[in-house]
Amino acid sequence: MTTETLADTRHVLSITDGTGDTRIMWDPKNKDEVATAKAAFDAAKAKGMLAYSVDDEGGRTGEVIQEFNKKAGKIIMVRQPQGG
Amino acid sequence: MATVWPTSADDRVWSLWASGTTSTTTTSLVWNNWIGTSTVTNSTNTTYLTTADTIWGLWQTGPITPAPYRTPEEIQADADAAQARREEDSRRRLAAQQVRAQAEERATELLHALLTEEEMRYYLEHDEIQVRSQHGNLYVIEKRGVHGNIRQVDEHGCRLGRICVAPKMYDEERRVLPVQDGWIGQYLMLKHDEDLIIGRGNWSQRAECKHPNVPILERAAA
Numbered sequence: 001m002t003t004e005t006l007a008d009t010r011h012v013l014s015i016t017d018g019t020g021d022t023r024i025m026w027d028p029k030n031k032d033e034v035a036t037a038k039a040a041f042d043a044a045k046a047k048g049m050l051a052y053s054v055d056d057e058g059g060r061t062g063e064v065i066q067e068f069n070k071k072a073g074k075i076i077m078v079r080q081p082q083g084g
Numbered sequence: 085m086a087t088v089w090p091t092s093a094d095d096r097v098w099s100l101w102a103s104g105t106t107s108t109t110t111t112s113l114v115w116n117n118w119i120g121t122s123t124v125t126n127s128t129n130t131t132y133l134t135t136a137d138t139i140w141g142l143w144q145t146g147p148i149t150p151a152p153y154r155t156p157e158e159i160q161a162d163a164d165a166a167q168a169r170r171e172e173d174s175r176r177r178l179a180a181q182q183v184r185a186q187a188e189e190r191a192t193e194l195l196h197a198l199l200t201e202e203e204m205r206y207y208l209e210h211d212e213i214q215v216r217s218q219h220g221n222l223y224v225i226e227k228r229g230v231h232g233n234i235r236q237v238d239e240h241g242c243r244l245g246r247i248c249v250a251p252k253m254y255d256e257e258r259r260v261l262p263v264q265d266g267w268i269g270q271y272l273m274l275k276h277d278e279d280l281i282i283g284r285g286n287w288s289q290r291a292e293c294k295h296p297n298v299p300i301l302e303r304a305a306a
Contacts, residue, residue: 016191018255076194084231
């Protein structure tokens with residue numbers, strides 16, 4: 001697992017937090033990296049966070065996801081919305 | 085005959101002033117308390133007094149504990165310690181500001197990476213984010229906090245309403261998320277999870293299109 005800038009790899013999980021976001025990158029062929037990314041995804045989901053799989057090049061396409069998908073290019077996790 | 089033992093100078097003087105005025109109490113009794121006698125007796129009470137100096141002293145300063153003597157070296161050491169604390173506070177504040185700036189920079193980078201070219205153009209031109217939602221509605225995320233900063237607009241840009249809804253802005257370590265993370269959440273939800281965010285939001289400033297008869301030029305041009 002590495003934590004680098006977004007442009008360095010295609011598969012990245014960004015979990016928004018007080019540091020901006022925690023980024024976890026993985027190579028789909030690397031089982032350890034996939035397992036680490038999946039564990040982070042599952043932990044964030046367990047806290048109630050929402051996950052969106054989005055287009056690598058921007059937000060043209062995207063969808064809500066419930067399960068970690070190692071083939072997803074970019075996953076962004078955000079906190080539950082609250083009405084003000 | 086009752087005997088009143090003074091509990092404090094305040095109590096004694098107050099009781100004489102406020103409630104000790106029996107038929108035989110005179111102003112001289114109050115005066116005596118001020119100037120001090122050892123005992124004052126009337127038909128109701130015998131009141132034991134301390135001296136005027138004691139009463140005055142209690143009112144003015146209370147018990148006096150003399151300050152311990154401190155050498156010039158000790159005084160200087162205290163001043164140095166206070167200065168060191170101030171410097172440490174400044175360093176801590178500066179470090180927190182740097183961490184915050186880095187978090188905002190990181191969140192801004194993530195936000196920019198999300199926007200399409202068209203959205204980025206609008207963003208740079210208007211300093212707000214225009215989003216075509218999952219169900220085809222048009223929203224604008226205003227860059228001013230995350231409370232009440234989303235407005236629904238029509239194709240003319242007329243405001244149809246304002247929504248107050250945002251992701252929780254604290255993480256598990258009770259750190260405040262950068263505001264850009266709030267906009268990211270709003271953007272993603274409007275784009276891919278519209279029912280959820282609209283369902284949780286509170287609406288205000290509902291309005292109708294002000295130019296219903298004006299043709300939509302962008303659509304005509306397309």
